[in-house]
Structures are given as structure tokens and as C-alpha cells.
Amino acid sequence: MDLCESVFKYEERAVYELRSLYRRYGYLPYKMSKFEEYDLYVRNKDFLISDNIITFTDTDGKLMALKPDVTLSIIKNTGDTAGGVHKVCYDENVYRITKGAGGFRELMQVGLECIGDIDSYGIYEVLMLAAESLSRISEEYVLDISHLGILSEIIDASGVSESTKGELLKKIGEKNMHEIDALCNAEGCDPSAIKKLVSLYGAPSEVLPEIKGMLTGDSGDEFNEFESILMLLCKNGYKDNIRIDFSVVNDMNYYNGVVFKGFVRGIASGVLSGGQYDKLMQKMGRSACAIGFAVYMDMLERFNTGADEYDVDAMLLYDDGCDINALSDAVKLFSAGGKSVMVQKVIPDKIKYKQLLKINERGVEILENNE
Amino acid sequence: MNNPDNMLNIALPKGRLGEKVLAMFEKAGFECPAIHETGRKLIFENPEKGVRYFWVKPSDVSIYVERGAADIGVAGKDILLEYRPDVYELLDLGIGVCRMAVAAKKDFRDDTARTLRVATKFSNITKNYYASMGREIDIIHLNGSIEIAPILGLSDVIVDIVETGTTLKENNLEVVETVVPISARLIANKSSFKFKNSIIEAVSAGIAQQLARTEENK
Numbered sequence: 001m002d003l004c005e006s007v008f009k010y011e012e013r014a015v016y017e018l019r020s021l022y023r024r025y026g027y028l029p030y031k032m033s034k035f036e037e038y039d040l041y042v043r044n045k046d047f048l049i050s051d052n053i054i055t056f057t058d059t060d061g062k063l064m065a066l067k068p069d070v071t072l073s074i075i076k077n078t079g080d081t082a083g084g085v086h087k088v089c090y091d092e093n094v095y096r097i098t099k100g101a102g103g104f105r106e107l108m109q110v111g112l113e114c115i116g117d118i119d120s121y122g123i124y125e126v127l128m129l130a131a132e133s134l135s136r137i138s139e140e141y142v143l144d145i146s147h148l149g150i151l152s153e154i155i156d157a158s159g160v161s162e163s164t165k166g167e168l169l170k171k172i173g174e175k176n177m178h179e180i181d182a183l184c185n186a187e188g189c190d191p192s193a194i195k196k197l198v199s200l201y202g203a204p205s206e207v208l209p210e211i212k213g214m215l216t217g218d219s220g221d222e223f224n225e226f227e228s229i230l231m232l233l234c235k236n237g238y239k240d241n242i243r244i245d246f247s248v249v250n251d252m253n254y255y256n257g258v259v260f261k262g263f264v265r266g267i268a269s270g271v272l273s274g275g276q277y278d279k280l281m282q283k284m285g286r287s288a289c290a291i292g293f294a295v296y297m298d299m300l301e302r303f304n305t306g307a308d309e310y311d312v313d314a315m316l317l318y319d320d321g322c323d324i325n326a327l328s329d330a331v332k333l334f335s336a337g338g339k340s341v342m343v344q345k346v347i348p349d350k351i352k353y354k355q356l357l358k359i360n361e362r363g364v365e366i367l368e369n370n371e
Numbered sequence: 372m373n374n375p376d377n378m379l380n381i382a383l384p385k386g387r388l389g390e391k392v393l394a395m396f397e398k399a400g401f402e403c404p405a406i407h408e409t410g411r412k413l414i415f416e417n418p419e420k421g422v423r424y425f426w427v428k429p430s431d432v433s434i435y436v437e438r439g440a441a442d443i444g445v446a447g448k449d450i451l452l453e454y455r456p457d458v459y460e461l462l463d464l465g466i467g468v469c470r471m472a473v474a475a476k477k478d479f480r481d482d483t484a485r486t487l488r489v490a491t492k493f494s495n496i497t498k499n500y501y502a503s504m505g506r507e508i509d510i511i512h513l514n515g516s517i518e519i520a521p522i523l524g525l526s527d528v529i530v531d532i533v534e535t536g537t538t539l540k541e542n543n544l545e546v547v548e549t550v551v552p553i554s555a556r557l558i559a560n561k562s563s564f565k566f567k568n569s570i571i572e573a574v575s576a577g578i579a580q581q582l583a584r585t586e587e588n589k
Binding site: 099142144174176177178179201243247263264265267268269 | 560
């Protein structure tokens with residue numbers, strides 16, 4: 001295939017790069033239908049980022065939905081294999097309401113899911129691929145990693161009631177120390193351990209020893225696994241880009257264990273989000289474990305905007321009396337050299353070109369050079 | 372620090388509250404002499420300290436911060452509750468203290484058998500507040516002069532910010548119940564927090580120190 005680089009928009013190129021990255025680690029492409037039975041989403045509404053869904057009635061009277069999410073469909077359609085792991089990757093459009101759009105939008109999402117017998121290596125591999133994905137988008141990236149098992153041990157130890165937990169998690173997500181204080185004090189609980197955990201932010205080598213000192217209960221095994229995975233990531237060259245941050249929280253009804261969020265410099269919100277979701281699997285009647293993440297490609301749209309300064313490489317002007325044989329030869333010459341050329345009689349408004357050329361009896365003359 | 376990308380962009384709320392906030396930032400060691408010169412400039416820099424300040428409408432601060440045009444800023448809790456921006460809320464600055472309250476005419480009797488008509492600028496806060504009590508309401512969204520609504524019979528009650536209560540009193544209204552206490556908060560963009568972490572932590576710590584000191588002197 002003959003493709004010139006400039007035809008790719010930044011986010012389109014990123015899609016191909018990520019897809020080939022996942023393929024290299026044995027993740028098989030997963031293609032799904034745009035539609036899914038609405039029922040699937042109703043049962044797991046809280047798992048979705050936004051619970052507004054586009055629905056329609058199929059010819060057989062079934063209520064269908066334009067999929068707002070990919071993970072649920074993948075879980076539904078992959079069977080269990082004893083001891084094995086399904087590794088799939090996807091690039092799919094999803095349909096949901098986003099802040100500021102004032103309605104539904106079609107959003108491109110690229111990601112991967114691992115379903116099956118997930119062990120330390122499985123978690124490591126997914127985290128490593130998340131970090132790699134971010135590095136393909138920008139050199140300046142940060143992968144924030146948290147562990148819900150450790151967080152929930154600290155929350156449980158504080159004695160906060162079940163009904164306050166949801167509100168408390170929200171405050172933890174905002175790093176909102178003063179309101180964590182207020183919530184705990186209202187119930188007569190001690191907020192200091194929660195506040196300390198949430199205020200820890202930094203490289204694993206700095207933060208892990210501090211967490212270790214805080215744990216007394218039964219999350220010891222989870223901590224050891226978490227530690228060994230993070231140290232392996234550090235050893236393999238990601239130490240400057242991964243940060244422990246317990247303010248990364250996902251709904252504890254669906255997620256457990258490791259959860260993470262990725263950021264790149266210059267994009268105001270997270271571009272990657274993922275985690276272990278064994279609890280969602282259980283809710284869907286499955287015994288297997290699962291972990292995965294998604295990259296939100298729509299966030300990349302405004303990234304790297306300076307790239308296309310010119311609309312075309314060359315603007316080629318001709319007159320009425322021009323020989324069309326000579327014209328077509330000139331155009332052929334340009335495109336063979338991999339350059340883009342626009343043929344016009346008069347220069348259209350607001351088109352930026354590197355070179356302005358004119359064809360006449362003597363051949364092609366350069367009138368203007370903007371490079 | 373001279374690279375504009377590395378400067379810390381700070382959105383300040385225009386007005387009296389903003390002046391107080393600026394003083395806190397300056398006391399924390401991030402002063403900016405240019406901001407005190409009279410003129411029509413909107414953006415002020417101190418490259419030495421790596422900060423860039425700008426004044427915006429108080430209700431817009433959270434938008435600038437959420438979308439990353441500002442790395443940090445100061446916004447009222449009322450705005451944060453109403454618009455729920457996805458930002459970090461780092462500190463309660465303990466200034467601009469007031470409360471979100473339900474107010475009505477002095478002789479108001481709540482007829483719980485009827486839908487309550489509520490006039491407000493803060494539709495989301497109002498909706499959540501009454502939903503938590505299971506009360507059915509009819510929200511009348513107004514953009515200002517809320518106090519006039521119950522007087523003219525446009526609404527039964529209002530939900531609005533109450534500072535001293537003087538405006539209410541002068542219009543023969545009174546507070547029925549407090550919805551939530553309000554004060555100014557230091558907020559930060561989630562992505563900026565990662566990439567400009569040391570300076571954001573330094574600003575936050577410098578201001579937290581001042582807050583601790585005023586707390587001691589109380």
C-alpha cells in the first residue's frame with residue numbers, strides 16, 4: 001500500500017500504533033457489532049461511565065442499544081478456559097454523552113482485555129502495555145496506579161460505615177482532605193490513616209515502604225504482589241513514569257485490586273483508564289478473573305495541533321489554453337514524488353500551500369516558495 | 372522555569388475574594404509584582420517564581436482548571452457542587468465563608484401535599500438536595516435577583532447563597548434551612564498535578580501553613 005504520512009490524523013496513526021503494539025504481545029483483535037441487547041447494560045448500569053444509552057427496537061421487537069462500552073460485550077462473548085487467559089484487543093466506536101457536547105457523541109476507544117486465570121505476570125503485562133501505550137502518545141506521560149484491596153483495608157480499619165463509603169471514595173478521588181476529615185469526624189472515626197494514604201504520591205520506591213508500615217490486617221499478600229509487580233515495572237524502564245496514587249478510585253462494586261489511570265502532558269484529563277474487575281465478572285456469573293484498559297482516542301484530537309501547517313504541498317495553476325496532456329504529466333510527476341498537488345485555474349481562498357506553480361508552454365514555473 | 376509551558380497558570384476569581392486569595396499566594400512565596408501595576412493587562416507573570424496569574428469571572432474558574440487552561444485556581448464550593456468539575460480539591464481556604472440556604476417569606480407555611488416551587492441559580496444543588504429528601508419540586512431557574520421570586524409569587528421558596536442575611540431581611544424573607552456550608556477552595560487540574568507536581572505541592576503547602584497559623588490564633 002502506498003500511503004503518505006500526512007493522510008493520517010494524529011489519533012488515527014495512534015490507533016494503528018497501539019493495535020500493532022498489542023498484536024506483538026499476542027493480543028488477538030476482537031471485532032464486535034455496533035449493537036448489543038439493551039438488557040446487558042441495564043443490569044450493569046453503574047459500570048458505565050454515563051448511563052445514557054441510545055436504544056432502538058429491532059425488527060423482532062427486541063430492545064437494542066448502540067454500545068456505550070466495550071468491556072461488557074467482550075465479557076459476554078468470551079467463554080472460560082480452564083487455566084488459560086483470553087487476550088483480546090479492540091478499536092471500536094462507542095456512543096455516550098460527554099461533558100460539554102450536550103448530546104451523544106461517537107467516541108473511538110482502543111484497548112485490551114485479559115480474561116481468565118490472571119496471575120502476577122498477567123497484571124504486570126497489562127500495566128506494562130498501558131505504560132507502553134502512553135509512551136506511544138507522548139514521551140511525557142504518567143501512569144498513576146492504585147490498589148483497591150489496600151485502600152479498602154485502610155478504610156475498613158477506620159470504622160467508617162457502609163453508607164458513607166461511596167461519598168468517602170468520591171472525596172478520595174478529589175484528594176479532598178478537609179472533607180475526608182469532616183466525613184470521618186461526623187462518624188467519630190479517625191481519618192488520619194486514610195488521609196496519609198491519599199496524600200502519598202510518588203515513585204514506587206519512595207511510597208511502597210510507607211504503605212508497608214501502615215498495613216496491619218490481611219492485605220499482606222496483596223501488598224507483596226503489588227510490590228513485586230511495581231518493582232518489575234521499575235526494573236524494566238518505567239520507573240520515571242509510574243506513580244502510586246491512591247486517589248485513583250473506581251467503583252468498588254465492580255473493581256478490585258490494581259486500578260490505574262494514564263495522563264500525558266498537554267491533555268487536561270486522563271487518556272487511559274483501567275483495572276482489575278473480578279467483581280464485575282462475578283456479577284455476570286463468571287468465575288474467571290479479568291483486567292483491562294481503554295485509551296480514549298477522542299482526547300487526542302486536540303493534541304499535537306501544530307502538525308499541519310499547509311493544506312497541500314503544491315498549488316498548480318493552469319490557463320484555459322493549457323495542454324491537458326502536459327498538465328496530467330506534471331501532476332503525475334508530483335504525486336510520484338509523494339507530494340500532494342492541487343490543480344486549479346484560480347487560487348481558492350484560505351488554502352495554504354508550500355509552493356505556487358504555473359504551467360505554460362515553456363513548462364512548469366515556480367511563482368512562490370513558502371517553505 | 373522560563374519555558375512558558377513550565378509556568379504554573381493560576382486562575383484567580385475577580386473581585387474582593389480574589390484579592391484576598393492573591394495575598395495568600397504571595398505570602399506563600401509566589402509573589403508577582405506586575406499584578407499590582409494599574410493597567411488593562413489581563414495576564415501577569417513572574418518568570419523568576421514560575422507563576423502566571425490571571426483574573427477570570429469567579430464562576431468560570433473551575434472551567435479553566437478542568438480544561439487545563441489554568442493548572443490551579445480558587446473557586447467557591449457552590450460552583451464546585453453545581454458544575455461538578457473533574458478536578459482535585461486540595462484545600463479549604465476558609466475565606467469567602469457563607470452558606471447555601473433555603474429561604475422563604477416570613478409567614479411561609481410549607482404545604483407538603485403540593486409540589487414545592489423553588490427559584491434558584493443553582494439547579495443541580497437544588498435538585499440533589501430535594502431528591503435526597505424525596506420531595507417533589509418544580510425548579511425555576513433564574514439568573515439573578517432571586518429574592519424577588521417569592522415576593523411576586525413566582526416561587527414558594529428560593530435556594531441561594533446567604534452571607535449575612537441582610538438582603539433577605541430587607542425583603543421580608545428568612546432562612547428556612549441550610550443546604551450546605553460554602554467557602555473558597557484551592558482546586559487543581561488532574562493532569563497538571565502530575566506534570567507540575569512539585570510547584571503545585573509547594574503552593575499548596577505554603578497556603579496550608581498560613582491556614583494552620585490562623586487556626587492556631589483562633
